[in-house]
Amino acid sequence: MSELVLWNLMRGALTTRALALAVDLGLPDALADGPKRIDDDVAYRVLRALASDGVFEEVEPRVFRNNDASELLRASGWDDFARLFGGIWLQAIAELNATGGASFPRVFGAGFWDWLAEHPEERAAFDRSMATGRERRVERLAGVDWRGDELVVDVGGGNGTFLRLLLDRHTGLRGIVFDLPETVPDASTFDNRLEFVAGSFFESVPGGDVFVLGSILHDWNDEHATKILHTVRASASDDARLILLEDVIDAGNEPDGAKWLDLLMLTLVDGRERGEAEWRDLLEAGGWRIEHIESGVIEARCL
Numbered sequence: 001m002s003e004l005v006l007w008n009l010m011r012g013a014l015t016t017r018a019l020a021l022a023v024d025l026g027l028p029d030a031l032a033d034g035p036k037r038i039d040d041d042v043a044y045r046v047l048r049a050l051a052s053d054g055v056f057e058e059v060e061p062r063v064f065r066n067n068d069a070s071e072l073l074r075a076s077g078w079d080d081f082a083r084l085f086g087g088i089w090l091q092a093i094a095e096l097n098a099t100g101g102a103s104f105p106r107v108f109g110a111g112f113w114d115w116l117a118e119h120p121e122e123r124a125a126f127d128r129s130m131a132t133g134r135e136r137r138v139e140r141l142a143g144v145d146w147r148g149d150e151l152v153v154d155v156g157g158g159n160g161t162f163l164r165l166l167l168d169r170h171t172g173l174r175g176i177v178f179d180l181p182e183t184v185p186d187a188s189t190f191d192n193r194l195e196f197v198a199g200s201f202f203e204s205v206p207g208g209d210v211f212v213l214g215s216i217l218h219d220w221n222d223e224h225a226t227k228i229l230h231t232v233r234a235s236a237s238d239d240a241r242l243i244l245l246e247d248v249i250d251a252g253n254e255p256d257g258a259k260w261l262d263l264l265m266l267t268l269v270d271g272r273e274r275g276e277a278e279w280r281d282l283l284e285a286g287g288w289r290i291e292h293i294e295s296g297v298i299e300a301r302c303l
Helices: 002-010 012-024 041-051 068-072 078-085 088-093 104-108 112-118 120-142 161-169 222-234 257-269 276-285
Strands: 057-060 063-065 151-155 174-179 194-198 208-214 236-245 288-294 297-302
Touching (some): 002 012, 012 078, 088 104, 104 112, 104 257, 112 120, 161 194, 222 276
């Protein structure tokens, strides 16, 4: 059993690359209409390996069909995730070492965000992949206790789609999407209840009643995350609220995807996932006091 645990971990890079290859070869779409014989040697071997781990299904020798897992690879976002993990992220992960710090800049010659800005196709793929969990994040945010007439500032809010979904659920809310000037807003989401403001959250953010940071702070180390929190605090009234949509790492040895996401953040941007004590210390250093914390949603008030 111990040997199996080690083997499954050590072959992880092969699994990641095989998923990317399956997408690059168009295999999920090729099987969309039902079982198909695969004569190509590489495609066959990739499918056979993935089927042994529950992605695709071999129904007869060399005949494969999609299953629920491989069908996901046909959906926008999951195919992009597969290419990212099995492509540029895998290259950066291979150079992660014990000295610490992000390995992505060492491999690609630029920081992750700067590199994406220079590669619009990869940036678009990244944005699509990040949208895969949007509905789940909206559910978490919609479940917060809303007064009903607040001005919500989505800090690092991207093209505005996420905040639009929240405003559609709570029709008394108004919103501001705040992100970098190079962000391309989705014009269809904006109206008299929602506007886009360009800027950097290291310099200033618009004022509001509630500030939402959705998976923003895990992209940054403690020094930079504290700076972001100070910037938000400077624009907040004393009764303003802060809502973070972030994982909270559990102690102990139970499976926790956030512990692996933590290594990815280290690899790409020198960021990190945090446990409860780390979140409390970070927010206090940034001028905030946690009132409620669970994995997925952290609510805080100004100190």
